Amino acid sequence: MTHSTNDTIIRVAARGEGLTADGRSAPLAAPGDTLTADGAVLPGPHHQVPPCRHFPTCGGCQLQHLDDASYAQFIVDRIAGALAAHHLATDIRAPQLSPPKTRRRAALQAELKAGKVQIGFSENASHTLVDIYECWVLTPELFAVIAPLRVLLAKFLRKNRRARLHLTQADQGLDLLIEGIEAEGLDAAEAISAFALANNVARFAIDSGMGPEVRWEPEPVTVTLSGVPVPLPVAAFLQATADGEGALIAAVRTATAGAATIADLFAGLGTFTFALSAKVYAGEAARDAILSLKGAAAQARRPVFADHRDLYRRPLTTAELDRFDAIALDPPRAGAREQALLLAAAKVPTIAYVSCNPSSFARDAEEICKGGYTLDWIQPVGQFRWSTHVELAAKFSRDTPPR
Structure with missing residues (x-):
């Protein structure tokens, strides 16, 4: 039996289903699979045997049937699609995929x-x-x-x-x-x-x-961040894998290289604060987290000013932002729309934006770019391996005066 090109799965959609060129979908299909007329999936070159006996029943993973190449492409497609919805495009680098059995x-x-x-x-x-x-x-x-x-x-x-x-x-x-x-x-x-x-x-x-x-x-109880032991509040947020944390830190360091003063917004326990070789302002709304960061910074004698501040209700003003050589921010899934609007009007040369939601990131990125910034690149990170959850770090640089 022969199959047309319209029967071939060409990409994986946001929820994990495979799609053909003519819009048909099939669960548990990988790019290169063939979708038959009766809805059966014939495995192709990127369809791997899922390693776990509980897949696909268990909701912990959605994409164990994808090999690394097609899983990486899924991550890139998710980010590119979110950007396109906001009329944006940029260099999307090869994703950093955390190895199996590394989620901490x-x-x-x-x-x-x-x-x-x-x-x-x-x-x-x-x-x-x-x-x-x-x-x-x-x-x-x-x-x-x-x-x-x-x-x-x-x-x-x-x-x-x-x-x-x-x-x-x-x-x-x-x-x-x-x-x-x-x-x-x-x-x-x-x-x-x-x-x-x-x-x-x-x-x-x-x-x-x-x-x-x-x-x-x-x-x-502590967690060590870039060599600094930080008191760990009960059930506090921590990057899911050490590998993913390292990839995000490397991207933020690259984006902010050369900056003498940096504002780390939504700083949490200090994942990026302690990784930066600069004077750092750390803003965070969670009281337990910012107190841990402040105490650890003092103990390690690091040049950090820790500020208990709700950045949704009281984002840094444009005048405050302009005091820094670079801004780093890592907001929750909802993004940071209020802060993004003020960043768009700021003069700070560089912004490093870490996100766990391509959709809210693209929304904020559109506002930042409207203010005269260029979205230089995106580094995707797949630390929730085999899930549809996508993370990224991005660099913005100012190329025109603010509006």
Whole structure:
């Protein structure tokens, strides 16, 4: 049987489905696959055998059927498509893909079902929980705690009530926050202590609805950022992989090279603050994060001014922005529209923008470019391997006076 070129999958759409040139779609199809008249997918040269037994049921991954070349192209296409929607284009560099089994933080769910504790991710587009017995994205250290957690949670989980597990690798071991359980009394305390000792747990916290309560922390928990140990608040944001963090830092350093003073906006714990060889203003709305950054900077004697500031309600003004040689910003998924509008009118020579959402980035980039900046390049980063989640770092430079 022969197939026309219209039967060939030419790209993967934002939600992970393969598309033909005439607009037909098929789940779990890779570029180069053939879509038959009855909807079957015939694998092509970029269609790999998914390594994990739980794929595609588990919602932790959507794209394990893509080889690295087609996964990288998916990331580039996502960014290019978002830019095109805002009449923008630029040099999009080859994506940096984090290796399998390197994700150092994750949010899982747990429930008691048929007398058995299940832990894992929800199915795609479903609330059904997939009980995972292997994982190709989590670090071995994170995955190793799942089996012991099943035993521990059997003591605390209530029927028909889910718990949410936040796991992060810290300098001292595993940082674990469990939401949605209650663990009171001496027996519970002893069970938690025994679990923590046996499984290299640096901190164990429970949130029963009134905020996190630390039950185990033999020594203060830190995460080292560019050689600086930073106190790690419970369930604080951290780049998903060390590899991805390194790629984003390298891009920001390249974009801001030569700047003597830099404003790091939405600074968090200081992922970029501590990586920059300059005097840095660090602005962040989360009080726990900015206090950790401030304390770590003081301890390390770094030239950092840490400012507790809500950059949505009170973005840096144009006059404030113009005091710096470069601006770095890493906003949440919603982007930074209010700050972007003020950046567009600023005179600062260089902007390094890190984003976890190509759509909100492209919206903000359009505003910045309208003010006279050029979008010089984008460095894509795929640290949420085999997912549709795309991250990037970009450089803007001013080539015309502000409006």
